[in-house]
Amino acid sequence: MIHSRSACQRFLPRLCAATALLSVALAGTSRAADEPGNSSSAEVGATFTTVDSASNSNKSAAADFRITRALTSIFGASLSASAASADTQIDLPVDLPGKTVCSYEALSGTAALFARRPSLGRITASYSTAELESKCGASGFAGNSATLDSDGYALAAEYYLPELTLTARRTVTSFGEDSELVADIVSAAWYPITDLSVSASAGRVGGRMQYGFAIEHQPEILGELASVSLSFSTLDAQGDSVRTISLAFAYHFGARVDLKTRDRRYR
Amino acid sequence: MWQSMSDTRIAPILASCAVLLSACGGEAGDVTLPVVSLQRQSLAFSVTAPDDPTPAPQTFAGTFNVDAVYLGALTEGTAVERVSYSLAGKIATISVYPKSPAALGPGIHQSRVTVFGQVCADARCSQLASGPAQSIDVTYSIPQVIRQISPYVAQEQTAGSAIIRGAGFQRFTVTSVLFGNLPASSFSVTGDTQIQATYPPLAAGRYPVQLQVDGASLPVKSDAELVVVGWPAFVTASLPYPTVNTTVSKVLYDAERNAVLAVTTQGGGELLRFQHAGDSWGTAETLPINTLHDIALSADGRSLLAITDGSVVPIDANTLAPGSAWDAPVSSGTTLTSIAVDNDGNAIVTTTAANATTSPLYLFNPRTGAFDTPISLANAAAAASGDGTLTVIVQQDATGATTPSLYDFTTARGSLATTGLSGNRNAIAPALDRYATRLALNGAAVYSGSYVQLGTLPDTTLAVAFSPDGARSYAYDSGAAAVLVYDSASSPGSTSVLNLIDTLTDITGDPGSSPQIAVSAVGDAVFLAGLDTISVIPVAH
Numbered sequence: 172m173i174h175s176r177s178a179c180q181r182f183l184p185r186l187c188a189a190t191a192l193l194s195v196a197l198a199g200t201s202r203a204a205d206e207p208g209n210s211s212s213a214e215v216g217a218t219f220t221t222v223d224s225a226s227n228s229n230k231s232a233a234a235d236f237r238i239t240r241a242l243t244s245i246f247g248a249s250l251s252a253s254a255a256s257a258d259t260q261i262d263l264p265v266d267l268p269g270k271t272v273c274s275y276e277a278l279s280g281t282a283a284l285f286a287r288r289p290s291l292g293r294i295t296a297s298y299s300t301a302e303l304e305s306k307c308g309a310s311g312f313a314g315n316s317a318t319l320d321s322d323g324y325a326l327a328a329e330y331y332l333p334e335l336t337l338t339a340r341r342t343v344t345s346f347g348e349d350s351e352l353v354a355d356i357v358s359a360a361w362y363p364i365t366d367l368s369v370s371a372s373a374g375r376v377g378g379r380m381q382y383g384f385a386i387e388h389q390p391e392i393l394g395e396l397a398s399v400s401l402s403f404s405t406l407d408a409q410g411d412s413v414r415t416i417s418l419a420f421a422y423h424f425g426a427r428v429d430l431k432t433r434d435r436r437y438r
Numbered sequence: 439m440w441q442s443m444s445d446t447r448i449a450p451i452l453a454s455c456a457v458l459l460s461a462c463g464g465e466a467g468d469v470t471l472p473v474v475s476l477q478r479q480s481l482a483f484s485v486t487a488p489d490d491p492t493p494a495p496q497t498f499a500g501t502f503n504v505d506a507v508y509l510g511a512l513t514e515g516t517a518v519e520r521v522s523y524s525l526a527g528k529i530a531t532i533s534v535y536p537k538s539p540a541a542l543g544p545g546i547h548q549s550r551v552t553v554f555g556q557v558c559a560d561a562r563c564s565q566l567a568s569g570p571a572q573s574i575d576v577t578y579s580i581p582q583v584i585r586q587i588s589p590y591v592a593q594e595q596t597a598g599s600a601i602i603r604g605a606g607f608q609r610f611t612v613t614s615v616l617f618g619n620l621p622a623s624s625f626s627v628t629g630d631t632q633i634q635a636t637y638p639p640l641a642a643g644r645y646p647v648q649l650q651v652d653g654a655s656l657p658v659k660s661d662a663e664l665v666v667v668g669w670p671a672f673v674t675a676s677l678p679y680p681t682v683n684t685t686v687s688k689v690l691y692d693a694e695r696n697a698v699l700a701v702t703t704q705g706g707g708e709l710l711r712f713q714h715a716g717d718s719w720g721t722a723e724t725l726p727i728n729t730l731h732d733i734a735l736s737a738d739g740r741s742l743l744a745i746t747d748g749s750v751v752p753i754d755a756n757t758l759a760p761g762s763a764w765d766a767p768v769s770s771g772t773t774l775t776s777i778a779v780d781n782d783g784n785a786i787v788t789t790t791a792a793n794a795t796t797s798p799l800y801l802f803n804p805r806t807g808a809f810d811t812p813i814s815l816a817n818a819a820a821a822a823s824g825d826g827t828l829t830v831i832v833q834q835d836a837t838g839a840t841t842p843s844l845y846d847f848t849t850a851r852g853s854l855a856t857t858g859l860s861g862n863r864n865a866i867a868p869a870l871d872r873y874a875t876r877l878a879l880n881g882a883a884v885y886s887g888s889y890v891q892l893g894t895l896p897d898t899t900l901a902v903a904f905s906p907d908g909a910r911s912y913a914y915d916s917g918a919a920a921v922l923v924y925d926s927a928s929s930p931g932s933t934s935v936l937n938l939i940d941t942l943t944d945i946t947g948d949p950g951s952s953p954q955i956a957v958s959a960v961g962d963a964v965f966l967a968g969l970d971t972i973s974v975i976p977v978a979h
Contacts, residue, residue, distance in 0.1 A: 222559050227568035261554055261568045307510040319508055321563055342561045346507055354561030376561050413559050413567040
């Protein structure tokens, strides 16, 4: 599960293979693109996240890119990639100047295929691969470094109501041959206005309960080309608690549409 | 209705959410995940000396209360080189590797290894969350050590100088050198591994060598003893072999035990020892050792190191009981030929090859049994000075076509080097005095300790040895059928025969064509080993 190889050595070949497969699919179906009811889009974003527990505090920044392509009026595909950097401070049983302990460099990529009817919902199957390279150390300390490889498979079903999107998602992330993380999350996103979504989620992540809350807004003053989102989740189990807060910005290329339309036709 | 809302109406919603989120971000409970329980609370490493091999890593288990995906290990302090681990679900196996003791030096070194586990903080494991860290203390003890003193035998009521060998002498300030309870007359720390000391006149007995050191956190470990012996009273004697007509390849005087040892070819190899007590000599003790070629006393005098075709055999110097042999990594057709012990306790072992021009020279460590091979030489032979500071290695090109270099090994330098001299010189074993001020090569020429040729010996010389101070050369001369005593304190000219001082004719038996010769520790007797007997010849000193 833990490797000492560089992130690129394992991550890039897998992501490139997935990209190539999907590119072939996208190229072969180019004439079907932008069919009514299922549209292509691209977006770039930046996310700032803090993860806090009683023992540690992570602060990370990530940049991501996603492209979605309609293959037919129903089927579509997407590719996304993300690069993140995090610093973690961990409470140690000794005094440490600064307490800077671990840093992470993470690369991840996801390829997804979906079937969608904007008036009904979407079913998505995706494969993700990620590498998280960690280096721990502090002033006066020698630390270790390692790379954590993971592969993930997800199946998600979304159901579109007029002002509400209901989602159920199962994600299985495996680390090597004998360790995996299963997450089952259900969520509901409400669109009080077409450029604002407020969502709540609940589920189990590796046997621990997770609850989340998020809000995303696509202001008209930005020409409906950018959105900002804020999310919070807490992972609890037997009194343990890990809290995650994220602030994300996204810029959307192409069509100027409201957020609900973007979520249901373009993303 | 909702579609008509403006951005300004959304602001209160966003603000409310922000307040809600910030409220959610308060302190968590006391317990977080994953919590690691370490099998050990402390680790202790220790070695017996700074030049010992690095201790093996110590491994312990850490158990998490939940499956962890990552284990962080931080090391504080000087004792630990690195930490490795493997992680399988809730169980981590953590190995702590100490640093090399040579790199750390003497003292008590400490480290703290801090371990924590991490779990995925979200469904995709794009974030990690850490549990509380646990620490384990590591202590690493490396004592200063005195291994031996060379020469380790001193004469009763006679001041002298010696070299104390060990490790870590420059780590802390040495304030005093003690022989028993008596301080050294003077001393000088000449390196991290050696101290030059002068001892006062001492009564017969055994004197543990110890240091007083400022600032050391561990007592100095000492294995060294200065053995002070009474003046032996040698008279002319003949020590007959159990079997006559035996070729002797080495004769050696053991000053601590007042005994003469001889290596013979009898029965395929035999060690003889004659013990001197009072005014008389005992009969020969015998120890058969197959293919025995050479012997040398270990630097501490506690054992004899015997060379056979393919191994070094330790022999208890008191009981002559052989120990377990160390096999040298010789190839087929190569045999060990000679051994010389340096005052650092290591030995130089030479070899010869039946089917090759050169063969390995080994640096042998009797503490570890390790053979290092720094160089290959042609039919080499080695001899060391009495204080073990200098070993010379001669060579012999079997074809005579080349003149191979003379090498030496000095403990001050700690390595082999060429001397600038060359020639085929192993027909007669090299000889050195007690303090490496004189050496004789091939029984033909005498040099100073800095390889300046002082004079020559007659071509009829078959064996040579020096008085302890190097002032006299004792050479068995086949032409004179006597041991000729030469003045090697002065030079008559580099190509002239040394000045003859005396002729010793009290020889019994047949010396043969390759007799061996040795001198007692104080230079009051010469031991000439021939085919049938060892002649003990008292000499003035």
